[in-house]
Amino acid sequence: MNASELIFVGIDVSKDSLEMALDDKGKTLHISNDEKGIAELHAAIMLACTPVEPNEVPRTVSAIVLEATGGFERKAAIALCSAGLPVMVMNPRQARDFAKSLGYLAKTDAIDARVLSHFARTLYHSDKGVQLLMHLPDAGQVALHALMIRRKQLVEMRVAEDNRFAMSEKAQRKSIDAVRKVLNKEIGKIEQDMDGHLKEHFAKQLKLIDKCKGIGPVTKASLMAALPELGSLSHEQIAKLVGVAPLNCDSGTHKGKRITWGGRADVRCTLYMATLSAMRYNSVIKTFYDRLISKGKLKKVAIVACMHKLLTILNAIMKSGKPWDDEYLIKNP
Known part of the structure; x- marks a missing residue:
């Protein structure tokens, strides 16, 4: 044409x-x-x-x-x-x-x-034109994404009230405390709705990662709602999409440090918190983190590498349909 x-x-x-x-x-x-x-x-x-x-x-x-x-x-x-x-x-x-x-x-x-x-x-006319095309989300993803956004808004309001309480006068605290109670109640309701929505619309996917320690309800909701590409892309593509892929920064004879940037900030923030938990309670991620630290890697670098590994494993699980297995993953790092 x-x-x-x-x-x-x-x-x-x-x-x-x-x-x-x-x-x-x-x-x-x-x-x-x-x-x-x-x-x-x-x-x-x-x-x-x-x-x-x-x-x-x-x-x-x-x-x-x-x-x-x-x-x-x-x-x-x-x-x-x-x-x-x-x-x-x-x-x-x-x-x-x-x-x-x-x-x-x-x-x-x-x-x-x-x-x-x-x-x-x-x-x-670029080779990435097809990859950038928007895919229509299903009704379950739209509703879950809306619940995620509302929870984020409520949490931000709660943090603001907590900060105000710390520097408030005695006459202000009763009002601030009342608002905090309302926000806590609403956040609880939203999280219950999210949990019910996950069980109703994403039970099959979540069953695959049910035994993955560190992946809580909020992380599951974030992955299902804001990362529908999980399981359909290669590990390099999914890492770049989230923003945890190490990117080259070289020019001529200069070899710069590999850095991560860009990607979906909401998913990355949730993945970060999940990784911190996994580094303590998930034998696969804990072993990987300890090995990086023993090699002299900076803690920040090791954490990002753990985020990358956790995301890569989750992507492979969704793609293969094989559930999380600690023993298999430790034997096949």
Whole structure:
């Protein structure tokens, strides 16, 4: 198919509006970020594919790129993906770096939408284009992800109240303590809902890692909700996706230290806490950690390596369908 017959859509997302560009030079479409606006967005994309002249060849949407904008992009992305369109949700830093590389120093919604359209064209022609396509989450994952977000919000509020209590005056403490009790109660309810949801929708997957010490209910929920690719990717790909893969930093004769960065922060934070527990109670991870320390590795480096190993094992278990077995894993490190 000729390049002129392909459409690359860029959508700049904000809380209240969506700015769509069908190329990197033409006019943009400004619509509201709600159900009505998303329906108009889909209709406009479909209209752009419709031939105007009788003998004109229909155009095809090859890639739609949106920036991850704190969840404000989620409804539009899911709606377009549900309609069978190729959607990619990209990190804003990557999009901004791409814009700077093209010389776009100014920043407006229209400019960002055109840049994202250009970015969509580039990603489509890259070898990673297929990997970046969004896969529609099932209803169970959507609901579990929503519960995870709500629990995180409640925990953050509880931490804020705990911090206030530590420096509060006597007259304030009764109120702060009452709020903390309410938050603890709500967090407990959310965790019960999460546990029930896991048992109902993810019993088969969780049975495989049930004997893995260190993997608690919150970690299980995070893996099922925020890392649906677990078990479908290679160990290198899943490690990069989470952000625990050591990346080269070499140039010429300079050989820099291997570093980890990027990835899904929520999953990585949960995996970190699980790894700390596993280093104490999980014989496989504890043995691996002790071996790294005995070789002179820094504790921080050893912990990240344990995170990487734990994630790799979980990915292999989900892929193979064979449950966690301490003895097997110790004999086959």
